Amino acid sequence: MKREKTVVNDVAAFIRQEISNSQYKSGQHIKESEIAKKMSISRVPVREAFRILQSEGYIEVIANRGSFVKKISYECIKEMAIFYKLLAPVLLEKAIPNYTKKTYKTAYNILDSIDKCENMNEIGYLLWDYAKIIYSPSKMNFILKLFDEIYMHNIRTLNEIFELRITKNYDTSSHRNFLKLCSEKKNEKAIKSWQEHLEKVEKLTLKKKNNKTSK
Amino acid sequence: MKGNSTSVKKISKYLREKITRNILKSGNHLCEKKLADEFGVSRVPVRESLRILQSEGYLEFIPNKGCYVKKVSPEFVNQTTLVYILIAPVVLEKAIPNYTEKTYKKAENIIEKIEKSENNQDIGYLLCEFATVIYTPSRMKFMVRVFDLIYQQSVRLLNEFFENEKNAEFKVDAHRKFIELCKQNKTKEAIKYWSDFLSALEKLVNPK
Numbered sequence: 376m377k378r379e380k381t382v383v384n385d386v387a388a389f390i391r392q393e394i395s396n397s398q399y400k401s402g403q404h405i406k407e408s409e410i411a412k413k414m415s416i417s418r419v420p421v422r423e424a425f426r427i428l429q430s431e432g433y434i435e436v437i438a439n440r441g442s443f444v445k446k447i448s449y450e451c452i453k454e455m456a457i458f459y460k461l462l463a464p465v466l467l468e469k470a471i472p473n474y475t476k477k478t479y480k481t482a483y484n485i486l487d488s489i490d491k492c493e494n495m496n497e498i499g500y501l502l503w504d505y506a507k508i509i510y511s512p513s514k515m516n517f518i519l520k521l522f523d524e525i526y527m528h529n530i531r532t533l534n535e536i537f538e539l540r541i542t543k544n545y546d547t548s549s550h551r552n553f554l555k556l557c558s559e560k561k562n563e564k565a566i567k568s569w570q571e572h573l574e575k576v577e578k579l580t581l582k583k584k585n586n587k588t589s590k
Numbered sequence: 591m592k593g594n595s596t597s598v599k600k601i602s603k604y605l606r607e608k609i610t611r612n613i614l615k616s617g618n619h620l621c622e623k624k625l626a627d628e629f630g631v632s633r634v635p636v637r638e639s640l641r642i643l644q645s646e647g648y649l650e651f652i653p654n655k656g657c658y659v660k661k662v663s664p665e666f667v668n669q670t671t672l673v674y675i676l677i678a679p680v681v682l683e684k685a686i687p688n689y690t691e692k693t694y695k696k697a698e699n700i701i702e703k704i705e706k707s708e709n710n711q712d713i714g715y716l717l718c719e720f721a722t723v724i725y726t727p728s729r730m731k732f733m734v735r736v737f738d739l740i741y742q743q744s745v746r747l748l749n750e751f752f753e754n755e756k757n758a759e760f761k762v763d764a765h766r767k768f769i770e771l772c773k774q775n776k777t778k779e780a781i782k783y784w785s786d787f788l789s790a791l792e793k794l795v796n797p798k
Contacts, residue, residue, distance in 0.1 A: 454732045461676045517669040521736060 386424035391496045392533045394433055394444055401446040431530040452532055455525045456577050464566050466513040473512035482508045482554055484546045498545055499533035514557060597631045601639040609648050609659055612749040616661040656787045662747045670740045677733055678788060679781050685728035686777045696723045697769050701762045713752045714745035720765060751795060
């Protein structure tokens with residue numbers, strides 16, 4: 376739904392790029408009119424794009440002041456990471472026994488898309504799709520809704536940790552390993568491997584933070 | 591037509607409160623006509639309120655029988671108690687070091703209110719307030735929000751639970767002890783005590 380080829384999505388993609396490339400820096404004022412001018416379009420789709428970016432964590436709208444590039448709150452990310460790490464095994468315990476052939480097929484398809492993905496600003500949504508596939512079979516709707524919220528607010532984080540300089544591809548080996556262990560019915564091992572993966576991701580995020588603060 | 595939407599809001603609010611306070615109990619039948627008479631409106635806005643509350647999980651329509659107050663969904667209870675028990679110790683670890691005189695005063699005030707409360711329907715709300723006081727100093731915005739979400743629906747469950755005299759003893763002894771341990775700087779003990787209390791409560795609320 377969000378990734379249809381529409382003007383709004385194009386604008387959003389453009390702004391994400393500008394922010395990732397530091398054309399717009401943290402705390403900087405970002406004006407609808409400026410973007411509209413740059414892209415030679417009206418302000419209407421720009422306004423809509425701003426709303427999307429706000430929910431993704433890229434910008435914040437301050438009443439009577441305007442829109443600003445949001446500073447990444449590592450405190451906030453850490454909090455959500457704690458919650459995520461605590462609850463992911465709970466969800467997986469219930470979910471894995473409900474995996475069907477379709478689950479695996481869809482999951483591998485998404486991983487293939489991630490492998491092929493050249494635009495790092497799209498990684499976030501693909502990772503979210505993958506998460507939905509592996510966690511929803513748990514049917515724990517209350518917790519799943521919270522996970523959705525975490526993903527929504529961390530699209531930017533997910534996109535930015537994997538701003539790659541060295542390799543051009545996001546490493547999906549942990550994900551594939553997880554699926555393999557699940558299909559071999561080694562549920563406990565699978566959950567453990569996933570927990571290790573989450574720890575790795577958290578370390579990467581903090582490493583990025585330390586690099587950024589030295590800028 | 592405009593009048594209808596304010597009537598719908600009024601009736602919905604009224605019913606939500608009555609159900610949360612356990613004045614309208616699980617299994618109670620709701621009569622459209624009675625409500626319409628009570629509010630001086632036609633059955634149309636009443637029906638709409640009932641549908642709204644149905645979508646929020648408070649009521650159910652049983653074919654050929656009518657509208658009844660629904661029990662809090664057991665799946666909801668399972669999941670929320672699970673989340674609660676998992677995150678409470680993590681949040682408390684951050685919160686307790688930030689407790690001030692003011693925090694303790696607020697907490698003790700609420701405990702007193704609960705003890706003096708003759709109205710069992712307020713207990714759920716007061717327990718909510720207590721939770722806000724002990725968890726907010728963690729400054730973990732996301733976690734505190736999760737607690738809020740859990741409490742919104744749980745107030746109802748708590749009110750139901752504490753109306754049962756047998757459970758009345760759980761009202762505040764644990765809360766008092768927890769605050770005492772915090773005051774004595776026995777943070778680890780306090781957290782363990784609270785976790786054990788929550789687990790015990792969970793077993794009672796969630797008979798399997």
